[in-house]
Amino acid sequence: MLVERHPETAAASTLVLRVADWPGHLAGQHVDVRLTAEDGYQAVRSYSLAAPADGDQVEVTVQRTDGGEVSPFLADDLADGDAVEVRGPLGGWFVWRPETPGPVLLVAAGSGVVPLMAMVRARAGASRAPFRLVHSVRTPDDRIYGAELRRRVAEDAGLDVTWIYTRKAPDEDRRGTGRLQPEDLAAHGWPPDFEPTCYVCGPTGFVEAAAAMLLAAGHDPDRVRTERFGG
């Protein structure tokens, strides 16, 4: 049942859902949300959990897809108190556990940052593993969790965040605009001999490109985990 909704960007909203008997979850896991229309038509979509569970309340961040069947409804029309069918927690591969030693490199494009934000939030107070997040966005207005990430960089020791802008960069950003390049990961990621665990999430094309850059740089394939959400 929807408890609360707040906007993250013009196109993304975070939904807080209350799920009876929620068993808790790992950072990186997702839920399947099933909507059923009056005529019985059903649509199921997967959404990453954005934060550690708060009792029986969980958060997902939904990026509205123009013309989409499910995301505009969830992002705009679902009302407080409305019920949706939620199954989870799901997945056991694209997860980070606070007891995992060693540095972590998070690489995301767009709303691919959602499961990685769950890892950043789960780390706070639970792990001292150094984290670096490289987030590719179109413009400064598309930085999902931008304000919280800037606050956490100041408060959470050992967390670094870099935004890569593909369309429009802030005036003070000397990199300018353009898709993620190997030099970006060399400058803002970890060298392979630090043996970081790398998590890459975003649209399929981005994930393939970023994972290929990490492998070409010498990262062990066993420590590069990926999640693709279409696009």
Next chain:
Amino acid sequence: MAGATYDGNLLAGPLAEVFAAEVTVAHARCAGCGRDSVVAELAVYGPDPGLVARCPGCSDVLLRLVRTPDATWLDLRGTAALRLPT
């Protein structure tokens, strides 16, 4: 793999309806080329008319999962073996 819309992480929910174990962390051996892949890293197409998971190496189909109104069809003929961590 070019053209795949998702990966095996997406199979977690649908396969949880069928299996007791978390299958996306299992290793699947491709019956075509012998490559060993984590299920989460298979190239997945779908969800309609059904989910199709292909080998990231040779693109052979390892798994098909189709839901009809009264049944779930699971075709694993392209999977030579599934190794589940215990």
